Amino acid sequence: MRVAIAGxxxxxxxxAAELVGGDHQVMLIxxxxxxxxxxxxxxxxxxxxxxCELASLEDAGLQLCDCVIAATGDDKVNLVVSLLAKTVFAVKRVVARVNDPSNEWLFTDAWGVDVAVSTPRVLAAMVEEAVSVGGLVQLLTLRQGQANLVEMTLPDDTPWAGRPVRDVKLPRDAALVTILRGGRVIVPQPDDPLEGxxxxxxxxxxxxxxxxxxxLGH
Structure with a gap:
């Protein structure tokens, strides 16, 4: 995958270092x-x-990139980069960094953003996830807010202990995608039992x- 990073x-x-380590082609602007x-x-x-200059992005070959990451420390710049990447260069995936949480409402598909990453919000979610048991914690927003990645930790004395995954009657627009148990990552199957x-x-x-x-009774 070819990725351009602005900033x-x-x-x-x-x-960039993480992506290069994953054998991706990376361009830093x-x-x-x-x-x-x-x-x-x-x-x-x-x-x-x-x-933010159209000619510069064209010379850099942004149209050849599969993904653009707007990672500068200026929200205005990140929005402009996202909009140009999506509307002018038809980049498939645009990820934008949100520096000021009060600007998060702007980072939508109207500005060409597919995924907005707000560092303060992510850090707050990680803290909440670490201390919350039995509650639902939002970890990440997907598809411009159409869906979320959320986490729930079952209490040690949960009544669900020993019951199979198939017994959890989830609503239509929700899916259990992973169970983290100790050091294991489990792709849940209908007969897998839950544990505290x-x-x-x-x-x-x-x-x-x-x-x-x-x-889940909470």
Whole structure:
């Protein structure tokens, strides 16, 4: 997969290093000469240019990328990059960094954003997930808010202990996708028994999250 990352600060470079490690082709676009440091991620292609300029993106070959990540520290820049990537260059997947949570409402498909990642919200969700037992915690928003990745940890004394997955009557727009148990990642099968302490990961529409709680007795 060919990925373009707008912004070669600490976040952009870290993402690039991870993707390069996964054998992806990565292009880092940076407009500030002071942050243009090809030696930090040598396997990536580096472009010194303004990612908000149409001509610069065209010269960089953005139209050849499968995914664009707008990872600058400026929300306005990330929105412009996302819009250009989606509407002008028809990039299939656009991921945008949200720096200020108050701007999160802007990061939708209207601006070309497929996935918006708000660091403060993700960190807050991780803290809540770590301390919450029996409650439903939203970890990630998918498909411009059409669905969420949510987590529920079953209490040690859950009445569901020993009962099979098939007994969980989930609403239509929800699916149990993974059970985390100790160090194991389990793809749930109908006959698999639940246990106290299981972390259940669901993909669900926001409007049915309450029904998931009811289905599991919370």
């Amino acid at each position: 070669a600060g600490a976040v952009g470079r870290s993402i 940076e407009r500030e000469a002071g942050q243009f440091e090809p030696h930090t991620v040598e396997q990536a292609e580096w472009v010194l240019a303004d990612a 302490g299981d972390e259940l990961l669901f993909v669900a529409s926001a409007h049915v999250e309450g029904e998931i709680r009811k289905a």
